[in-house]
Amino acid sequence: MSAITMVRQFGEVLLAIALAPLFVGWIAQCRAWLQSRTAPPLVQPYRMMRKLFQKDVALAANATPLFRITPYVLFGSMVLAAAIIPSIATDLPFARVADAIALIGIFATARVFQSLAAMDTGTAFGTMGARREMMVGFLAEPALLMVLFNAFLLSGSTALPSVVEAYSAGPLSINPSLTFAGVAFVMVLLAENARIPIDNPSTHLELTMIHEAMVLEYSARHLALIEWASSLKLFNYACIGFALFLPWGIATHGADGGWALLLAAAALIAKLVVFGAALALIESLSAKLRIFRAPEYLATAFLLAVLGLLVHLLLGS
Amino acid sequence: MDILIVLGLPLLGALLLALFGARRFAAELNAGMSFATLVAVVFLVLRVLRHGSLLALQEQFFVDSFNVFLVALTAFVGFTTALFSRPYMRIEQQRGRLGTQRLRLYHSMYQLFMAAMFLALLTNNMGLLWVAMEAATLSTVLLVSLYRTRASLEAAWKYFILCGVGIAQALFGTILLYFAAEHVLGRQGMTALLWTHLNAVKGQLEPRVLGLAFVFLLVGYGTKVGLAPLHNWLPDAHAEGPTPVSAVLSGLLLNVALYAVIRCKVLVEGSIGSYLPGRMLMGFGLLSAVLGAFFLWRQRDIKRLFAYSSIEHMGIITFAFGIGGPIANFAALLHMTVHSLTKSSIFFTAGHASQTAHTQQMDGIRGLVGISPTVGWGLMLGSLAILGMPPFGVFASEFLILTTAMREHPWTTPFLLIALGVAFGAIFRKVQPMVFGESDAPPLSHPPALVPVFIHLAMVLALGVYIPPMLAEWYRAAARLIG
């Protein structure tokens, strides 16, 4: 791999790390506008993290090393995922380390670590959050896999770079099965990233929360890392979505000089802006579901994905 | 000559024991005579090995590959059983279940029984065969009723009547056989009933008559084999008689009766040339196997349990003979051998087990490995062997029988599967708690004679992984003979 690709790689990773909190902030801002509240500034997440980094950690007395390692593992795996997902360019040395299915695996690793850490202190809420998180996980994964199945049927690959290149090679067209899959993917994304209607990122009412219940025991830099990681997760999911469904603009192999990259970055930001706004809209329009409505919700997502599959097999588009 | 010795020794033993049976050394004498018989049989076998099958005393007696190993088996199990009965009967005597006079009766009848079986096996004359079978019945009737309890008397009575009536049918069958034979062989006295002669001319014998004859012979001797639904005497007799007697009944008498049936089958099949006799045997075999298995499921008395298991196994053997053909016959002969070895050893251990627990009710027998490990493991291994667990020999024969059945008569395999499965569940769920678990019963007063048990099991084990070529040759020859 040449130096330029390495530069590209690191550039992309750093871009992701930098943009992720901003993306979350943007969504919050849009939500505030839609709910006609005075919005927090875009950089609010950064401020919060700076504050958190300065505080002292208050560590539960019976916390094991696992508890302290977990934030780093979460952050690390999310950064790794960011390195793998072709968000601005496909020709990344690291992109081949894991295909889309393996990416799910990486996210699962993060989830398991987080749940274990949540159970570590042995408080009731930690465990409750953990089991809800795991439940959402095992409900979401089949749907997600079916989405990827669609992508594979269209592009003959589950490696995101290949998918992107396959699309950008072909003519621009709206594919019926892809639309089904796209809707399913958005639903899964909402569930996986602890957004409404499955979870409410801004609530602290214990009985309804999932993500917050798990991080209840965390404080200071640990908490900061976890929040950063979760914003990265959202960012990554968005980028996966772009790679699968809106790959236009991503600098493909060969055509990835400086301008192309700049163009790609611009395209990415544009997509993020639009997508964030859409996300905020969805969240504001829909109400949070009771936890045991989650199966139905994700079953719907699964159904849509399967429909996409069948449509493809029938129409053979 | 040595045939006469083989027959004479047990008779002599019966006589001696009838005289001195009450003495203290009676048990040893019994074992000694059995051993002498065994030695004589060994010589006989060696001679057969050297010169092949032989006829003796104006062809009245003969030894071929079919009966030679049965003779050897009978002598061997007879000897080991005598060994086992020594301490066993001592304990019974101590517990006051038997007086010295009864012991005398027991010992002499035991020898007489052996003599009768040898006669049945060695004779070439279908008439003498019948006489010997009847004699065996009579001697064992007295053995079964040895305890003179209500139960034992009832068992013996049923045994006597059922087998007596059965044997009467067999006699009628024999008469019909003779009737058919004399038209071919003429009426030169004895020869018309000699099996060898009949076998030579079986093609010309009148099929209709032989068909009838076979029915009577089958019902007659089949009663003694314990084929369902003629089996009803068997569990009672086994459960109520003294354990050594149960051992020889299961291990030897059933074999001898089956031997008689097969001899007849050979003639009849040769005569009527149809598969009818084979089909009859298969039917009886399947029925016995399945019924036996389901009976097993409901047993509470340990000896009754294994009596029914004998019925089941006799059923399997009969079934195999019914299939016919070199492999099935081979398997059946092998199964005869391993079954009698295993079953007798099981009865040995079961006897000691019930003595230890002072009851034959299996709910009362617990934790044998705790009390005397040898008895416990003997029972466990024996049961596993009889249930067809490799590497014991029973598995070898069942392997051949099942594979043959699967190929030749697929419709029978479900029944066999049910029979074997139910039998396994039934026996094992009873044996396991007897062997394992807790118990506080004291060990026996006399050290149990378990050498026979482990000798038998070792032999069964050996037959599972290695069949000596000589034995295999006999089996093959016999299988060819039976056809």
Add this chain to the structure above:
Amino acid sequence: MPHSNHWIVPSLNLLASILLLISFAMLSRRRTQRLITLFAWQGLVLFTSTCLVAYSSGQKEMYYSAGLTLMLKVIALPWILHRLIQRLGAQWDSELLVNIPTTMLVGLVLVIFAFGLAQPISRMATTITRNTIGIALAVIFLAFLMMITRRKAVTQVIGFLAMENGLFFAATSATYGMPMVIELGIALDLLVGFFILGIFFFQIREQFDSLDLSHLEALKEE
């Protein structure tokens, strides 16, 4: 055939039918004493028929077996049975399992069946007494039936002995008798068996103080 035996065959057939008649009579009798008498009569008939066959076929050794029959079945056994019954006081075989008319009907069916079975055999029989074998078979069946329907030990034994008679008749009439050794063996077994029975009677009696078989139904699958 050494003798011209124009009168033997009919008389043998006569004896055979008498034998059958006696069996039916046994089936119908209730009193044990009568049964024994009938049994003795059966033995006598058997003896005569055997002598006839021996005479007609000119076989010396059949006289021996005839004599054996006389000794055992006409004199010894009935006598011993009588004594036994006196001693054990089991004169009455009170109630049967099946009532007598039914038994008779079943018996009739059995006889027909037996004849049907015997037909082929009789056809190929070269002996002068060809068609008697069917009767022998019938006698055996009837004895069997009797053993099934009676519930006293003694009567069952008598039924057993009657069956033996049938067998013997079959042996003599169908085949001029089995070889001598066999005859002797059979007779010996019969005798021994009978003595064993005698012993049993006493033991059963002292254990159950009755010869009623209904006491001997303890061993079963409960």
Add this chain to the structure above:
Amino acid sequence: MLLLVLGWLFLGAIGLLRPHSLRFVARGLFPAGAVIGLGVALLGTVALLAGHAPQAMVLPLGLPSLPFHVRLDALSGFFLLLMGLAGAGISIFAAGYFRSGEGTAPGLLGLHYHIFLASMALVVLADDAYFFMVAWELMALSSYFLVVSQHRLPEIRRAGFLYLLMAHLGALCLLLSFGVLQGGRWQFTFDAMRGAPLTPLWATVAFLLALLGFGAKAGLVPLHGWLPEAHPAAPSPVSAMMSGLMLKTAVYGMLRITFDLLHVQFWQWGVLVLALGLFSAIYGAIFAGVKTDMKRLLAYSSIENIGLIFTGIGLAILFDACHLPLFAALALSAALLHSLNHAFFKSLLFLATGNVLHATKRRSLGALGGLAHTMPWVATMALVGTLAIAGLPPLNGFVSEWLLLQAFLFTPQIPHAFINMLVPLGAAVLALTVALAAYVMVKFYGIIFLGQPREPALEDAHDANWLERIGLAWLALGCIAIGVLPQIALRAAGAVTGLLLGQTVNFSSQLWWVAPITAKQASYSGLLLLAGIICVVGITFVVVRGLAHGRFRRTVPWDCGYPWQTSRMQDTAEGFGQPIRHIFGTAFDMERELPSPSDSAPHYRIHVEDRLWRMAYLPIERAVQRLSDAIGVLQGGRLAIYLLYSFLTLLALLVGVL
């Protein structure tokens, strides 16, 4: 080649010399057994490298016409490798594990243990039906004796009985299957069976019988009844061997018969196996989710993993029957790899539970908790096992499941309508199962090792001793190694697929890459992934410490404003399983006592049972009971009736010949 196997038997035998000396048997013989295990693994590797040159020999034992045939080819080699490697770890552990005074004497235990090992190896080596069956049943027998080694407990005896019964029934089915396979030529060597002419009908019969037999041994639902009973009952090293190794012999047999002896003929077979596999997988996963006995939970998870393996086999059959050998090879490699992985992580976890059991005498999750503090070693090793079995990168469990999914991606190419639409849904079931497995393992690990000890007695639990640590570490190392460099195992599997399908998948030329078909289509590299995570975590750590600080203070966990919390107030295993009970409620037989608001001492009790017990197993037992009662009437005790039987039989037969 046999010397090694015999070596095991020999060890067992000399164990009898001093049956009651624990030091001699455990500390002496078991390590020796481990060494032999390594030897066997080496043997397997050699066979795998040798490729298509199997070495065979005939022993002077067996039936006269059928001596024992032994043959070592790639397939046997692979499973020998599996047994050797995992077995070595287990043996080392066992050396430190067995205590005196636990049921059977150490000598006998050692004997059964080594016979068990040897018989498993012989099953794999056997080359004729008779020898195979002998080894097969010997395996069942010896493991039965191991299961009931603590035979004083009635429920353990019950488990043992059920186990041996089902094993025997399965064996009978296999026997019949061989009876078909020999094709009427009375040749029972596998060589003869390969060439035996079979009509499609007979072939299918043989296949179905084999599926029954091996399914019963592998614990495929609904033949799984014995498994959750027997595995928990056995001492932990034995549970590890049964789960990790013995179940694999069933996989081996399935492959041997389906692909080698009975060349795949119908795609329907594949669909059947696939359906059974998926059903078992999901079934095992949800039951593991609700079980609260740690060993039982692992047992159900074994059912799940076996389900995954059979799913792979089913796919392979399907592809092979549709003449897509490359994909078949892919699926088969996935199945084989998963067998290997399962051998490692399941053994590891069972051994860990063994340590927990010894340290706490508790098997119910409700009584455990917080053991990470008192037994750090076991906790760490168990964590590796947990992550591996949960199918998380970069550990080994992930690779096989990933490959399986990759294989599923090609199912739309199957040229059968419906099948090519239905089978892809299998991938979703698979994903669900894997995610459920993660759920289950979080519950398992979290409840046992994390949180606060639920009982005061747990405070002084002791960690594993050094032999046990070696055993655990060995297996954990295996999990990591295979996860990071799956190519090693995959090339071994390649030899097998080459033997069975005449087709090997070329997973990239570099050792640290795995690319199912082409790197363009999908690729994965555990090594780089691990390296990446380590780098990023390291960098982050340094940066955070550098820019911010490392200060922290210990406090009590937040009590939600309710200061009187006890460790009993933690979420329980039942609570953790509640979502699964809620979602998959139809699968269970549940009886539940809910406390009413007025209860002075509120009590919550829930009992979850396997619905198949009531639907499949108990009816059979009742039927047998009823039949035997009906038949018992025949033996009414009345002599006249008996006479009637024989009379009627006589008449019937006479009519028959008439």
